Amino acid sequence: MRRQSLEAAVDRVKAKVWTKQTAVSRVDAGRLSLLLHPSLKSSEGASPIATGLGVAPGAASGLVTFTAEDAARLRARGKHCILVVTETGPADIEGMKAATGILTARGGMTSHAGVIARITGKPCVAGVRTLTVDLAEMSCRIGDREFHAGDRLTIDGSDGCVYAGMLALAQPHIGGAMGTVLGWSDASRKAAVRTNVETVESAKTALSFGAEGIGLARSEHMFFSPERMLALRRMILSEDEEDRSRAIGGLVDFQTGDYSALFSTMAGMPVNVRLFDPPLHEFLPRGEEEIDDTAASLGLAVRALRLRLERLAEINPMLGHRGVRLAITYPEILQMQMQAVLAGARAASETQSEPVLVEVMVPFVSTATEVAFVRERVDAMVANSGLLRSDRVQFSFGTMIELPRACLRAGDIAQMVDFFSFGTNDLTQTTFGISRDDAPTFLAAYQRKGIYDSDPFVSVDEKGVGELIAMAIERGRAANPRLKIGICGENAGDPASLRFFAGLGVDYVSCSPYRVPVARLTLAQSRG
């Protein structure tokens, strides 16, 4: 797919050779996505200093970094960085998520780095044979050039090229023929397309790509800057009420501004806030140094902090004390989040003419009793806020459906909520019994031996996960005919999966901003 073929399609419609629907149906949604990653500005004309395998598409530039800790630190300061490693393993996941791009000396398409990079949408160049990393010196050689931590580097995960320095990148945009074809496609699809974002910047990108709301704002992402992280840690580690109340006060203030800005950016469109999901220990310090720093900043004894860390540690965090379990066992976290959401909605409603459409959803539920417990508290806070007295703020409450049991009990759960949002990532992990982070060690062999038809984290597993989703929709709608249905996992940006979801009659899908055009087109092609 080139931009030219889109232009040719538009010309055929103008010449009345094709109808608009024919043009929409002829565009290859899978190839469209290749036009939707950042790329090197063609004017640059720089020479690569090395080439490897482009295993995850898109270009990225940033500061050279060698460890997960440094990548997280840079990210927290708003800096882009390229994680440079010999090869990646489970210990590098957090660093990969924090990095803007990934560069490895070993591995190919199905290596750990390749799989995780594609899942997290990070550009990645793997298997650069001329790269050697010296962790002791915090430096690396690429061919005959030496780079130290903090030096600048650019990679292009589409063709495997590596460049010295920070080259200018072109952000993908929609316009011309692509905009025209996507406009036509909007007229012929039933399901809405939303996006998964937490920041105003990403929300604006998604709006420029045609997003019609936010389907997933991961509220915990609002704590990633250093001072917020410290306030969050103070709350998690507080031993007495006074200390905890002080920490919570600061956290509410931070977030109120964030939510208000997000609601204003999306004025008149729904914004879905997912309550806190990850286990608390994911926000606590790990390395020796960071533990010492945190203890000093919070005025805690290092020994006491270590003891607390040990108590919060988990063997299988993916199946641990997270999601709705946190809302139930730490009601002050639920309260803090709802305070901030409601204050943000009030602030936004006072400065804009469109209504503020707030959705709050609770993750990782497996029983209707969990949902009832949370809904009761949320409803009380919403009622207390007085926000619903005018129609300037609308509020709805829903639940993620991301565990097999939630699918089975969808009939009970649907009676307690306004909407379901299927989280295909966790639902795939639990249905298959596979940790996405750990899968790369056997997924490569599985693909070689043809055990899976396709990677279920990319295209929804129709015969397994898909049956659970279909069952949940049927049971949910039977129990609550006004139930709204959304999909918000990685699958929601994959053409094959989108066709499947369209067939189930979902009300909306929500994907990362760069996937929004793919979803708009595919849903138009899939209408019944």
Place this chain on the structure above:
Amino acid sequence: MRRQSLEAAVDRVKAKVWTKQTAVSRVDAGRLSLLLHPSLKSSEGASPIATGLGVAPGAASGLVTFTAEDAARLRARGKHCILVVTETGPADIEGMKAATGILTARGGMTSHAGVIARITGKPCVAGVRTLTVDLAEMSCRIGDREFHAGDRLTIDGSDGCVYAGMLALAQPHIGGAMGTVLGWSDASRKAAVRTNVETVESAKTALSFGAEGIGLARSEHMFFSPERMLALRRMILSEDEEDRSRAIGGLVDFQTGDYSALFSTMAGMPVNVRLFDPPLHEFLPRGEEEIDDTAASLGLAVRALRLRLERLAEINPMLGHRGVRLAITYPEILQMQMQAVLAGARAASETQSEPVLVEVMVPFVSTATEVAFVRERVDAMVANSGLLRSDRVQFSFGTMIELPRACLRAGDIAQMVDFFSFGTNDLTQTTFGISRDDAPTFLAAYQRKGIYDSDPFVSVDEKGVGELIAMAIERGRAANPRLKIGICGENAGDPASLRFFAGLGVDYVSCSPYRVPVARLTLAQSRG
């Protein structure tokens, strides 16, 4: 329930007041289980030195130990030990599994220690307020007495008493009225009762309780002694074929003897061997010291060993590189296990008149392609062995059904196997998205707030997990009418769950030896 009430029931039948079936129906299966734990010999008359809460029933005596590492080391040497700690957390799970009994200073019925102890069937006394542990000195005080690592201690988890020294324990036995009532119950149940054991000693206990076969022999348990563990580690860590072949040769010899003895003990009854299940890193050294020792024993550089350990580490081992994934990615492990099973069957068949009934099953499958891959290799080895030429050895192949996707795809999978064995532990973990090991941090709050009707790891969750099991049985039998159905998780020893399974028409259940009588009685009470 006292033995006396059993005797009264038998007397009523003798007096023709009750029929045998009435007697069977009147016995409370839940209370029967209280008679089936080791207990203090009443003749002892010792005075407790402290009392706490009896949070997991049964008496245990052994050497005082304070760390998971020491408990594992003692267990490997065949010693019983009592793990003594202030309170337990996720880091103590391995120690708790290795210990014979657990004693804690803090916590109650729903503490981490209590929940894990009951799940693993270990006697546990918790919340002993006069206990203080000094880890630096490897000693503890209980009241005014001091104990060091290696001192002897006895606990009674039924009444919470703690005694100095190793008191004599009475093993539960079946005889007299209990034996009579259980004999009657055997006549009126349809499903067979098997047991989950790996050693000849446990198999004999289970036989004395009326087990009719082994439903689950966890093959990895055969590697728990120090020299076997070293051979296993040599295989896991071997980098070249020659080294690996040598390690495997030694491992086959060890296991052949084990299997032969197990088959002979169970002569004429089915013995179900589950292929290797846990991720390989669970068998590798952890602490500094153990890593150094292992490197020295295997002639590896410590640095290289650490690198290898890092590469094998997993974030969510429960959802990681385990079960059938090992058989597919390390075919030499599958080959080694099958060699040993077949050689063991041959040896046993040469010394006994009854046929050797071998069943092999593959764990943690989610697709029929996985099962087909393993079955093809297993069938080839069985055919090569020539064992099936006479009818002295019978062989069948099956799969664990312990993932939601396996339940959904049961129709495909059933066509490849002779039997399904439901693993309710992992199926409950994945259906609910709960790690059993990590659950104690929120399960206590859930029970207090009434979120769950009952603990799904004790009594099967009929509305969720139960629906998946019923669906899998229906789809499996429709696709393969000769399919045999068994249940082998913790639920298979719980009366409420057994009634549910009986209603599904399972062919057998398999539980720990001490639960066999409970299963015999409950299944008789539940016949349709």
